[in-house]
Amino acid sequence: MDAAVLARLAPALQARWPHLRLRQPPAEDALADLVGTVAGTLRAAVADHGAATLAVSGGRSPVALFEALRTQALPWAQLTVTLVDERWVADGHPDRNDRLVREHLLQGPAAAAQFVPLIAPGPLPTLAEAAAAAEARLAALPPADLVLLGMGADAHTASLFPGSPDLAAGLDPRQPARVLAMRLPDPAPQPAHPRLSWTLPQLLRARALMLPLQGADKLATLARVVADPARPASPAWPIAHLLQQTAVPFTLWLPH
Ligand SMILES: O=C1O[C@H](COP(=O)(O)O)[C@@H](O)[C@H](O)[C@H]1O
Numbered sequence: 001m002d003a004a005v006l007a008r009l010a011p012a013l014q015a016r017w018p019h020l021r022l023r024q025p026p027a028e029d030a031l032a033d034l035v036g037t038v039a040g041t042l043r044a045a046v047a048d049h050g051a052a053t054l055a056v057s058g059g060r061s062p063v064a065l066f067e068a069l070r071t072q073a074l075p076w077a078q079l080t081v082t083l084v085d086e087r088w089v090a091d092g093h094p095d096r097n098d099r100l101v102r103e104h105l106l107q108g109p110a111a112a113a114q115f116v117p118l119i120a121p122g123p124l125p126t127l128a129e130a131a132a133a134a135e136a137r138l139a140a141l142p143p144a145d146l147v148l149l150g151m152g153a154d155a156h157t158a159s160l161f162p163g164s165p166d167l168a169a170g171l172d173p174r175q176p177a178r179v180l181a182m183r184l185p186d187p188a189p190q191p192a193h194p195r196l197s198w199t200l201p202q203l204l205r206a207r208a209l210m211l212p213l214q215g216a217d218k219l220a221t222l223a224r225v226v227a228d229p230a231r232p233a234s235p236a237w238p239i240a241h242l243l244q245q246t247a248v249p250f251t252l253w254l255p256h
Contacts, residue, residue, distance in 0.1 A: 005223055012226045017243055021251040031068055034212050034253055039072045045145035046078045053080045053142055057150035058097025066105035076112040085159035086118040087193040088127050095191040118196050127194050131181040134196050138178040144206040151239050153217040159195030160238040161185055171200045171241055178202040200241055204248055212253040
């Protein structure tokens with residue numbers, strides 16, 4: 001991404017959404033800053049109420065964070081880890097977000113954490129059955145102490161995809177469901193599996209939201225979201241629904 005566009009992004013974000021907590025550490029400190037903040041938030045939650053719930057995103061971006069986080073001295077046995085979205089594809093498939101979490105986060109001492117996948121291991125249920133089972137599993141969990149969000153270059157977050165026929169339901173502030181089946185828009189983004197996704201109200205039950213953003217394409221998208229003069233929180237920009245809200249502290253990492 002053009003350095004000049006990046007230089008304008010942080011001030012533009014802060015002007016539009018002054019409540020956002022922006023972090024822009026030097027490149028060599030970026031991962032340590034992110035891991036330290038995540039670990040500190042989880043330790044504080046355990047100190048406060050004896051346990052912590054961390055909800056993570058899938059995709060490829062979190063791999064470095066997961067591999068660094070799992071080396072942290074955390075009270076792993078007091079942690080519950082879950083996912084904000086899942087791809088509806090067979091158990092063990094390389095595109096499954098739970099596989100990513102098991103392989104890159106829940107290793108070594110971190111394996112002591114309780115993991116609550118959105119789709120149970122075993123034969124793949126129908127999408128509707130998977131959504132109903134995920135709803136029941138999430139209902140049994142306390143609100144997340146921390147949600148680690150991801151964002152696609154199309155401005156989706158969790159699996160709230162622009163153009164999905166299920167997006168309006170997912171972004172409805174009165175939506176009672178914690179998780180919904182999300183059919184993909186046409187043309188479908190890759191990997192083109194239908195999804196399960198946390199809804200906006202479920203994301204906003206969290207105590208903290210964090211988004212580490214990297215990649216020129218995603219920064220360019222964010223620049224377009226901020227520059228939308230009329231309605232940044234439109235169905236075209238699912239991420240903006242989280243950036244604009246003031247109920248839950250939102251920390252955003254930008255590259256330096
Ligand atoms: O499909 C997904 O995309 C987003 C972003 O993924 P990335 O590969 O660009 O990091 C991710 O946050 C979401 O959990 C995932 O299912």
